[in-house]
Amino acid sequence: MIEPRTLPRLFAGAGKRPLSLADHEQLYKPTDNVANLINELDASGLVGRGGAAFPTIRKVQLLRHQRGHKYVVVNGMEGEPAAHKDNRLLSINPHLVLDGAEMLASMIGASRIAICVARDNPTVVNHVERAIHERARRNLRGPGIDLHTPPWRYVAGEESALVHWLDDHESLPQYRPDRPHILRIGRGPTLVDNAETCANVGLIGRYGAEWFRSLGTPRHPGSVVVSVTGAVARPQVLEVNLGSPISSILATAGADPQPQAVLLGGYGGAWLRADQIGTPYCNEALAPLSLSVGSGVVAVLPRQACGVAEAHRVVRWMAHESARQCGPCAFGLPALAEDLLTVVRGGRDGVAAIARLGDRCSVIDGRGACRHPDGVVRFVRSSIDVFSADIDNHLRGAPCAAARSSHHFLTVPALEHEEELIWE
Amino acid sequence: MGVIRRTGMFVLQVNPILCDSFGHCAELAPELVHLDEWGYPIISSEPVPMADIGAYESARYAERGCPRKALHIAKINHPRPEGPVSRGRGTV
Ligand code: SF4
């Protein structure tokens, strides 16, 4: 059993190989300890760890009252290029995630569990596959578990895109005007939860809500897995107490102690200024700064980097990742990337571009079928705000040396068809 | 039927996946829709009162005239009209 108030919880089995089913049960003790799962989940105050921070119990309640052949989908797609948390979790404690998924299935009465991992991560796929086999051999009761491996894309992890892939083998987000909206595979109502969320359910189902709440803040209980990248000794995944100061997370990761800014929540997130790094890492403290934990990405930008050039690269990549179903996203995001490039180049065109950027952001915001463009708009607005001094230098024709350097701190995967970006 | 309900509000919504920027909607409902620089409709999400018959008629024209069937009039019942609602139907 894991003691309350101790870390790691989710990563307790961290070794070179994933915990086998026997070791996992040895470490965490068997399931079925909690009398009333639904009540415990409600009392735990767990919110989804995929980015939207939606209360898990509300989704469960919604699905519980649906009829039909129900599914639980475990989202391990990890769309954020800077995030590695779900992959790490599935490579350390796959059985904890599967336990949680089974508990969710029993709460809503689902008969099948689909666990989704991007096929671009073959090691993780192998680990999960092995875990599923181990369970099947043990002949555990309960719903059948299938592994699905959609191709990796930024929007493929968006829940409606994921369910659409399971239903129809197309990773395209769906238009959902009415919320809450019940996603379906065929006609079966489907509950989608992030892998880390499932792992937390696996803990709550064993040790109960009070145990779960012994870490974190009263409003945001529990621990959270963060992926620290950028100006750090080594990019790493850490499990931290919700509400611990961001500066302490940076210190643990061996990050630059005096960064220029810190990107929170991934490439659809926003920047934390250097003078705010003492802020507690939880949505309650971050919301007043228009920030959120999001998908747990903490990307450190050092002083010697050019924020504008970094922002341009990220936006260009995000534009490329648009599913290109909706006009404002398919045309708007490349336009934002173009504008940012003009700002990086500076001069009089840059002045016009910065004005246009603001207008285009307001035009694009909220007009896609999914929230992909909204995230990009948030990131662009925040970059303009936080790097305003840098931008002024660019516009005056005096950009810093870093703008021309080829060394970057925010990593983006290589673009597949660069020339298609604007013309497609 | 044939009676225009004047209570409640509506919003014209576009399904951005279906919409292919033909721009008919901006011509059919100029008071509700204008087009962005790429030709896609920008529609205010502010509810319009049903009592604004002109706007509602335009919205219906646009809804029917959209070649991709991308437009949809969503009726909103809750910002209730002011005043006593004693004669309303039991539920909203
Ligand atoms: S908003 Fe963008 S990413 Fe989302 S469905 Fe539309 S085109 Fe695709």
Ligand code: SF4
């Ligand atoms: S008429 Fe329909 S397809 Fe054409 S721009 Fe308007 S909503 Fe889009």
